[in-house]
Amino acid sequence: MIGIDRMVGIGAIAGGILLAFFSWQIDLGTWRIPGPGAWPFLLAVSVASIGGWLVLCPPPPIPQSLVSKPRWGRLGIALGTLFGYVLILQPLGYIVATLLLLFAQVHWVENRRWATSLFTAVLAAVISFWVFGLWLKVLLPPGIIPIRAGS
């Protein structure tokens, strides 16, 4: 089976070649006056070379005792709620979006009872809005609740 280092190495070679091509297109300039693409080009070549190093001489594999089993379900929910937060922050506003995010994190990711989750989410969303939006005047998006922060 191909190890993680070899996989990363192959990715680095491919990425390095691609980046070198993009850097070439930016303008390499001359040795006397290097262009804006010269530095990224050198870095891209370095990435590809290190990739080659990883493919040819990969470091010893990590002991199995140090590798944890991924919990894809919980991780998936955590990431889903985070990306969802980006989508709802502007339209729903800070308080509602944060409340939903925290409820989802505490209830589904951390497996807490729904009452605890709701209480934590409401309390944290309201207090953080009060501290950051009203007291520290951070311009948080109001969304559907018409309390304007930062003013």
Add this chain to the structure above:
Amino acid sequence: MPGIVEPLLNGFATALTPGNFLAAFLGVLIGTVIGILPGLGPTASIALLLPVTIGMSPLSGIIMLAGVYYGAMYGGSTTSILVNIPGEAASVITCIDGYQMAKQGRAGPALGISAFGSFIGGTAGVIAVMLISPILAESALKFGPPERFALFFFAFTLIGYLAGRSMARGLLMGVLGLLLGAIGTDDIHGVDRFTFGTLYLRDGIGLVPLAMGLFGLGEILYNIEQREKQVSLMKTPKNLLPTRQDWRDSIGPIGRGTLIGLGIGILPGGMPAVSSLISYAVEKRVAKNPDRFGKGAIEGVAGPETANNSATAGGFVPLLTLGIPTNSVLALLLAALMLHGVTPGPLLLFKYPDVFWGVIASMYIGNILLLILNLPLIGLFVQILRVPYSLLSPLIIMFVLLGAYALNNSVIDVLTTILFGLLGYVIKRYHFEPAPLVLAFVLGPMMETSFRQSLIMSPTGSMAIFLSRPISGTLLVIAILVLFLPLIRQRLKDLFQTH
């Protein structure tokens, strides 16, 4: 010496103003709490606090962040000793003998010697920063672009070498950081690089979303799959003062730990965790009865705890005088200084003496505050561990996203933070090191400018300029040797095995 006393007194006058004193107090308090809480290290905390410092004066901001850093080193030992869980990486080694001492009913002396050792190491480290920095800054003033580039390159290779179990992995992370630092409009020609037509990327990727994502969010996502149970607390001891015999056993390890910490802390890549490991190994080697180690030897607590605090202070020498951060926490401190328009380097001491001496004086004050906070209030701090992590981690996520949004009131910053959080998770999951990435990201633009300026300076536009100047030539030769060190070591090993 007379040249140091007057600016130091001025530094104390600045650091003792109510605002700066409060910043130092808050910094060490937050640092202690962070150090005690497993799973949230000083890097993540400083990344979270970076946006908060934007509203503060440069000096207060740096005093607070520096306080968080060395405060975390103090706090980290408490959980190592009482619950066998290190609060941060540098306290891992303290678990071995510290927890054994606690099990034998000697948690008090273990916590006491750890606090005193940390105080001595930290203070000695600050004295060294104060004495070495002016000399180093004076010499660094003679550096031109080729020397600066060679120094950055040397630091970069050393960071890759010391970063973890594989140099190739460390270097890959570093080059990735340099590439991320190259995104945006080129300063010299005004040409967009890797922006793909987006306005957001023209200013480059912000350090705060990158650091908060990699260290803050990445850590939380990683912990989601690691966390098993809440820790059960051991009763907090009443008497924390070590006995006369404890002091006799610890004085040597404290002295050696101070020197080891300083030596390691000044080196790029020399993280406090490395210094505590080396200190433990040295103490075991010099001990009359090494069998006691692992069974509750006080030397195994005194040496490493002193070393990691001494290394923490020592890291400020290259940061303040050369503008080179030796680890990811110091990279964030460098970024914080730059956010406030203060460029660290040899000129810092002459252009911003109030910042330099104010930070030094605040570190003396901070170390005393930590000793006062840590000894009598240890029982109170330990109660923090009772807060369920299942409630704490969603709150940390909220602060990370709020901090990211508050920077520019931009949802794209929030998205960037989440994407770097995902990258941070993957990096941690597969045992890569995120520190070289952040260090290189911060150093990258300066390294590129020095590189291009050097070639423009060169009469023929040739790379030979780097080797033809004595300082840059020497640094580059050492850096290349470091690069080939794994290969040389392997060859020597093969040679010895054949014979």
